[in-house]
Amino acid sequence: MSISIFLARVIGFYFVIVGAFYFLRRDYIKTVINDLFAHAAMSVIGGTVALIIGLLIVITHNFWVFDWAVVITIVGYLSLIKGIWLLFFPESGKNFARRLISGQGHLIFGAILILIGIFLLVMGYAPV
16 A cells, blocks of 8 residues: 555545534533643644654655655645744734634634545545
């Protein structure tokens, strides 16, 4: 199994599950985000995890090709940027997260995650 197929399956399932979570648990998400940014250590831990995941993806899958697999590379870079952002600009991250959960932002974000996740799952399980 190639690294692209493996990462498409892992990230695909992750995005579908987290996207569904955003649709189904809005009130809980608000509590989690408020708790996350209420404790500086949690922001550092979240930023560190996102940074590590981003680095792992970017180092193992830095494929800039005109192909579906570039989506995985973009996800890796977005995770890397998110990690750096949360470590160096936690207040900005908190403001963005709070805007995301206000109004219908959580539904849009959840839908985007589900769509990208389904796309990656289709590509990860499509017959070669």
